[in-house]
Amino acid sequence: MKEFLVSPGAKVDLGRWDPNDTSAFPGLTKDDGVVMVENARLRLRELQSRLIAQRRHKVLIIFQAMDAGGKDGAVRHVFQGLDPHGLSVVAFKAPTSTELEHDFLWRIHPRVPSRGEITIFNRSHYEDVVAVRVRKLAPREIWERRYEHIVNFERLLADEGTTVLKFFLHIDAAEQKARLQERLRDPSKQWKLQASDLADRTQWAEFIKAYEEALGRTSTVHAPWYVVPSNKKWYRNVVVAHVLREALERLKPEFPPLAPELAGVRSL
């Protein structure tokens, strides 16, 4: 899925990725896409059974997006049906006063997956170079150093057996406006809307710039970023499910054999 990958070291211009694009799967309709995600989920479930049994690989999936970019929806659609035993979702909100007393990775590290687990980060340490930068919560000399810390941190995770996949769900300002408008209108969605979301909208360009720099400086071979065209929710799900499935297939997880002490046992 090279078209979505941010090449390590590349300068990122998000304008080059069309949020409406669906061309990676030519001719795919919405109905086909829904079936494709269902099939991918069945295969992911099989692969996950092996991951859990083998207790060898760890999988960390990071979602970042502008507000209303569809992180929650992607998690719901792609991961439903997986075994909850081996799966966790962590949503990182604005840091508490205790968290702010520590370095920015302090609250992140304890939440990474252990052997056999898949962990999803809904927002992550990338807030510390995006939200913190745009909202001026720390001076440049603080967040500027964090790119290198992030690359090193993710390298540590990878060296110790973690597969790290990072998805930027890419919507445009018009799509965000429509989704926020819907949150305002629909009583079942109003709880999702905060005054700060409206304030963030006025800083759209600053957020894009901060994301471009973060994606460009932290996409690595060991922890690549994927830019997912996300104006169409069904296509977003197709791309995330596909990239994830390919990554787990590459791990070739296997059920472990019978324990050595049971080697001679044929029946009970």
Ligand code: ATP
């Ligand atoms: P949705 O996209 O559905 O609105 P959400 O992820 O925005 O969900 P919220 O509770 O609305 O969830 O927002 C969490 C807020 O916490 C975001 O505005 C985010 O920027 C902020 N946040 C998370 N981590 C940090 C951080 N390290 N520093 C500053 N702000 C942070």
Ligand code: MG
């Ligand atoms: Mg929000």
